[in-house]
Amino acid sequence: MERLILASSSPRRKEILDALSIPFISFSPDLDESFYDTLEPEFRVQALAEAKALAVSATLLTEGAPYPLNPQLRFIIAADTLVVLGSGSRTRVIGKPSTVDEARAMLGMLEDRIHRVYSGICLLNRETGKRESVVACTRLRFAHMTEQEIESYLASGEWVGAAGAYRIQGQASYYIESIHGSWSCVMGLPIRELYGILSRAGYEFTLADGV
Secondary structure (H helix, E strand, C coil), X not given: CCCEEECCCCHHHHHHHHHCCXXXXXXXXXXXXXXXXXXXXXXXXXXXXXXXXXXXHHHHCCCCCCCCCCCCCCEEEEEEEEEEECCHHHCEEECCCCCHHHHHHXXXXXXXXXXXXXXXXXXXXXXXXXXXXXXXXXXXXXXXXXXXXXXXXXXXXXXXXXXXXXXXXXXXHHHXXXXXXXXXXXXXXXXXXXXXXXXXXXXXXXXXXXX
């Protein structure tokens, strides 16, 4: 399969592409994300995904860039993810905690409640300049967590660098009562939407021998 340029340094997004056997190289975008803070969450993740793809594309066109334009590196895939609690005027975006106390407060807000995770992805064709963006949303309900359970989870260290202070693929899954949508959306790269956006762009998926 053709290699992608992943406009992200997220280990979770890399894990998903590795699991799908999609070859890629990663390149982190240089972007001031706060510029988009006034947008509603579903529009913010889309705008940020597009901005990340364009930022990496511009960087790769500069003199001395490591991955110059060539037919083997046509596509840039970028993504952004937000954890959202509440709705309307009470909407609250929950970011990544910087301290264990912030992580504890976030888990306290999420436990025994429903929240939403939005993931926007953008595919940019470097040859044509054409881009397409899609947004996925997953609704999750956390179970009630005792103080001991919260402290145990915090001790695992999984909260570090995770939006909402949790990772669905780890011990946080102990406390997820229900999920409506895809787990890959929560991880930051919704697989069904990724497949659709790549297929529409003419990306050729090759199956393993015998499949």
